[in-house]
Amino acid sequence: MTQLPRLLTLSPQDNVAIALDDLAAGDVVGQDSLTLVQSVARGHKVAIAPIAAGRNVLRYGQIIGQATADIAAGEHVHVHNLGMGEHAQDYAHASEATELNAATDARTFDGYHRADGRVGTRNYLGILTSVNCSGSVAKFIAEAAEKSGLLDDFPNIDGIVPITHGTGCGMSGENEGYDTLFRTLAGYAQHPNFGGILLIGLGCEVMQVSALVGGRPIRADGALRYMTIQHEGGTRKTIEKGLTELRGIAELANAATRQPAPISHLMVGMQCGGSDGYSGITANPALGVASDMLVQHGGTTILSETSEIYGAEHLLTRRASSVEVGEKLIDRVRWWEDYTARNKGEMDNNPSPGNKRGGLTTILEKSLGAVAKSGSALLTDVYLFAEKIDKRGFVFMDSPGFDPCSVTGQIASGANLIVFTTGRGSVSGYMPTPCIKIATNSEMYARMADDMDVNCGDIISEGVSLHDKGAEIFEMFIRIASGEQTKSEDLGFGGVEFVPWQIGAVM
Amino acid sequence: MTQLPRLLTLSPQDNVAIALDDLAAGDVVGQDSLTLVQSVARGHKVAIAPIAAGRNVLRYGQIIGQATADIAAGEHVHVHNLGMGEHAQDYAHASEATELNAATDARTFDGYHRADGRVGTRNYLGILTSVNCSGSVAKFIAEAAEKSGLLDDFPNIDGIVPITHGTGCGMSGENEGYDTLFRTLAGYAQHPNFGGILLIGLGCEVMQVSALVGGRPIRADGALRYMTIQHEGGTRKTIEKGLTELRGIAELANAATRQPAPISHLMVGMQCGGSDGYSGITANPALGVASDMLVQHGGTTILSETSEIYGAEHLLTRRASSVEVGEKLIDRVRWWEDYTARNKGEMDNNPSPGNKRGGLTTILEKSLGAVAKSGSALLTDVYLFAEKIDKRGFVFMDSPGFDPCSVTGQIASGANLIVFTTGRGSVSGYMPTPCIKIATNSEMYARMADDMDVNCGDIISEGVSLHDKGAEIFEMFIRIASGEQTKSEDLGFGGVEFVPWQIGAVM
Numbered sequence A, B: 001m002t003q004l005p006r007l008l009t010l011s012p013q014d015n016v017a018i019a020l021d022d023l024a025a026g027d028v029v030g031q032d033s034l035t036l037v038q039s040v041a042r043g044h045k046v047a048i049a050p051i052a053a054g055r056n057v058l059r060y061g062q063i064i065g066q067a068t069a070d071i072a073a074g075e076h077v078h079v080h081n082l083g084m085g086e087h088a089q090d091y092a093h094a095s096e097a098t099e100l101n102a103a104t105d106a107r108t109f110d111g112y113h114r115a116d117g118r119v120g121t122r123n124y125l126g127i128l129t130s131v132n133c134s135g136s137v138a139k140f141i142a143e144a145a146e147k148s149g150l151l152d153d154f155p156n157i158d159g160i161v162p163i164t165h166g167t168g169c170g171m172s173g174e175n176e177g178y179d180t181l182f183r184t185l186a187g188y189a190q191h192p193n194f195g196g197i198l199l200i201g202l203g204c205e206v207m208q209v210s211a212l213v214g215g216r217p218i219r220a221d222g223a224l225r226y227m228t229i230q231h232e233g234g235t236r237k238t239i240e241k242g243l244t245e246l247r248g249i250a251e252l253a254n255a256a257t258r259q260p261a262p263i264s265h266l267m268v269g270m271q272c273g274g275s276d277g278y279s280g281i282t283a284n285p286a287l288g289v290a291s292d293m294l295v296q297h298g299g300t301t302i303l304s305e306t307s308e309i310y311g312a313e314h315l316l317t318r319r320a321s322s323v324e325v326g327e328k329l330i331d332r333v334r335w336w337e338d339y340t341a342r343n344k345g346e347m348d349n350n351p352s353p354g355n356k357r358g359g360l361t362t363i364l365e366k367s368l369g370a371v372a373k374s375g376s377a378l379l380t381d382v383y384l385f386a387e388k389i390d391k392r393g394f395v396f397m398d399s400p401g402f403d404p405c406s407v408t409g410q411i412a413s414g415a416n417l418i419v420f421t422t423g424r425g426s427v428s429g430y431m432p433t434p435c436i437k438i439a440t441n442s443e444m445y446a447r448m449a450d451d452m453d454v455n456c457g458d459i460i461s462e463g464v465s466l467h468d469k470g471a472e473i474f475e476m477f478i479r480i481a482s483g484e485q486t487k488s489e490d491l492g493f494g495g496v497e498f499v500p501w502q503i504g505a506v507m
C-alpha cells in the first residue's frame, strides 16, 4: 500500500480539495500530481486549479465563498484568501429545482401496514404521558406488564415503551409552546411504529388528555385507550386498570405481521451529533448519496437542525420545489432569529476558533457540512417541528440542533427510521424508531464498535467511494426497516431520549 | 352530630369567614349565631362583622382588599363589594419582622451525618448525568448493579438512583440557563441524601463533566467518581467500569449509619400542586403551623413557586428580616415579569373564572392561599433556583410553579424533606428526598389513600384545629426524616421527576 499523502475531492466541480494528511511544501499529491506551494494541515483546503480573485470557491459543488486574492493550484485556501460576498444572501427560490431521476428498480421492505395507510418498521405498544406527573405511573404499568409476562401471549409485539418527559404543565395552554408539545404527543400517539397506545394523564395538567383524544379518532385502528390517575383514584388503581387496557390494545397490535411494502413508505430522519472534522467529508456526504437513492425510490428523507444549517439556507431555497416552499424555509429561519434574540442569544453558526484550526473557513462551508446529508434532491416541503409529514421526497422539518429533541420532532412527524452521523461518538436510541449510527472516522468506529452500525471512516482510510458508501447505507435502511436490529436497539436504548422541544417560559 | 351549615374563620383577626356548605338567606351560622342576609355558596366569603366602605377585608389575618361598599354582618363578600386599592403595592420591607419564640424542647431525628456538616434523611447512591445523551447509560449501570446484587454487600445503602433529564446540550455555555443547570447538577452531586455519586457524561456536551467536578472537591467525603462514555469507548465499556466505580463509592457510603441529629438539620421544601378550593383553607395553613414549629426548633422551610405567590409578595417583604432580603425577593419578581414578557406571556395570577366561582375574589386572596404554607415566621433570606441554602429559618427559593421543576430546585438547594399539599391528588416522588403528600380534602384522601400521607380534610369534616393538624405534620417530618417511608417511596416513585428548569432557547 502506498504511503503518499493524499487529497479528497468531494465533487468533480470543486476547485479545492481536502488534505487527508499534514502536507508539506513540495509534496506531490492527488490524481493530477499537484505540487504543494506551502504546507497545509490535515482537514484544510488546497486549490486544485487556479482561482482568480473574486471567483467562487467550490466545495461539494457548492459555493463556500469567493477568492479574496489570486490563488494558484497547490496553494492553501483559508481565511487569508477566502471570504464571503453578499451574493450568498440571494435565496433564488426554486432556481435549481431539478428532480432526480426515478429509480428503475422496485425495492421493498417488510413492515407493518397500518389502518391509516402508513407502514411501521417496528410494532411496539406505547404508554404515552401527557405530563411529567404521570410518567412514573406509565413506567409502573410497563414494569407490571413485564413482570406479569403479558407479552408472552402476543409474540408479534416488539415490546412496551413508556414515553415520559419533563413538561405538560407549568405552561400556557394557548401559545406555540403548547401547540408544539401537542403536535409531538399527537404524532407519537399516531405513529406507525406503535401497534397501540395507552395514554396516561394525571388529571389537572395543562396538557389535557381530553384535548389530545378529543374531536377525532386519533388512531384509525382504534388501538388507543386513555385514563387519568385522578379519575381512577390513584397509582395502584391506575396500574391495575392500565394492565387490563394494555391487554386489550395488545390483542389489536398482535394481529399485525410484517408484509412487503414499497420503500416509498420509508421516512428517514437524518441527524448529525457530536460532529468532528470528518463529518462534512465522509459520513454526511455519504448519507447524502443514500438520501438521494431513497428519494429516487419514492421515499422520504428529513433534514432538520435549523440552527446547524443557518448560513446555508440559500442552498436549500435554490433546491426548493417552488417559491412558496423556499419562503417557508426562510420564515423558519426568521422565526429562529427572533427566538434566539428574545432569549438573549443570537444565531451564530460561524466557524469557531477550533473549527478554523480544523480547516473550516466560512459559515457557508460549515453549514454545508450539515446540509451535505441531504444530497441533491429537490426540497419538496418545509414542516414545523413535529408536524405530520404528508409529502414524499426530501423535506425539511424545523428543529433545534440538540439531537434528542430534533429526533423527537422527526419521529412525531412520522419518521420510521433515524440515521445519525457522529464523529465524537454519540450513543443513544429513540424508541419506537430504530436509529442507525454512522461513524465519520475509523478510529472512533474501532473504539466504539458496540455502538456504531456503519463506518464511513473507510472513505479516507481505504479510499471507499462516497457512492459505494451511500449504497451501503441505503441497503442498511432496508434491512433495519425490515426488522434487523441496530446496535442501540440491542443495547436497550430509548428509555430517556423522548425530549419534546420546550418553547417559552416554565411557569 | 348536628347538621347545621357551618362557617370557617381562618384567623381571629378576620372580618370574613368561609362557607363550608351552601348557605341560604336566613340561615343562622357560626359561633356568634350570624343570620345570613343572602345565599352564599360553599367556599365563598361571609362578613362576620360590619365592614364600612373603604375598610380592609381580612382573611388569614391578612388584607385581601378593601370594601367597595358598606357591608353588613351576614352579607356575601365577593367581586360586587370587595376590590383592591393601591396600598397593596407598599412592600414595607421588614416592617413586620418579628422572630418567633424559640422552642423550649430539643427534638432530634435519626439521620446520616455527612463530612460537610449536613445531615441526610436517606442514604442513596446517585448516578448523575451531565446531559440527556448519557441518561440511558446511567440507567444501564443501575440495572446492571441491581442484576449483579451489588447492594447485597452494602446493607446501609437505600438504593441506586439514576438522575436523568432532557438537557445539558443544545444550549449556550454562558448564560443564566447554563448557570441554573450547573447549580442544579452541583446541588445534587453534593446532596446529603446521597452517600456517593457516580457522574456520567457523554463527552462532547455543553455541560462538561470537567466543569462540574473542576476547581474544588465537589464532595467533602470524596465519594464522587466520574467518567465520559466517549473517553471510555462506548456503552459496554462504560457500564463495566461504572460498576467498578460504583462499588468503590458504595464502600464509602455504606459506612454511614443513622445517628441522632438536632432537627435544626431538617430543611423542608414546601410545595402545593393540583390545588383546589380547600388548599388555602385546610392543608396550606396547617402546613404553615408546621413550618412555624420547625422554624422555632431551628430548622429550615423553603417556600417557592414565584408565579403562584405573585400579587402577594408584599406580605413576604413585610416579614423579611431586612430591607435587603425584601429587595432580593422583589428582584426575583421583576426578573419573572421580564422572563414571561420576553416569552410573549405575562405574569397573571389573578383568580380565573373558575377560581371566582369557587369564591376567590382578588389576586391577594388567591396568592395568600399559597403563601399560607409559610406560616408567620421571619423571612431570613431569598435564594436563586438551586442555589445552596446556607441560612436557617423560613426562606424563599425562586422557582416556577410547575411542581417537579420547583421540587428539583429545592432538592438541589439542599432540601432533605419535601412536603406537598394537593387537592386534586398529585402522585409523584423525588428521589433522593422523601416527599410527604398532604390531602386538602377528605373525599380525595379516601379515594387516593394509597398515595396520600396526611389528610387535612378533617379540619372541615371533623373540626380538627389548624394547630393540631400542624403538630401532626410536624411530627411526621421527624418520623419520615428518621427513615419511615412515605407512600410515594413505598410505590417506587422518583424515576422521572428530576426536571431542571430549562431557561432560554434550545439550540
Ligand SMILES: [Ca+2]
Residues within 6 Å of the ligand: A272, A273, A274, A305, A308, A401, A402, A403
Ligand atoms: Ca446536532
Ligand SMILES: [Ca+2]
Residues within 6 Å of the ligand: A272, A273, A274, A275, A401, A402, A403, B169
Ligand atoms: Ca450534539
Ligand SMILES: [Ca+2]
Residues within 6 Å of the ligand: A271, A272, A273, A305, A401, A402, A403, A404, A406
Ligand atoms: Ca442532531
Ligand SMILES: [Ca+2]
Residues within 6 Å of the ligand: B272, B273, B274, B305, B308, B401, B402, B403
Ligand atoms: Ca404548583
Ligand SMILES: [Ca+2]
Residues within 6 Å of the ligand: B271, B272, B273, B305, B401, B402, B403, B404, B406, B407
Ligand atoms: Ca409545586
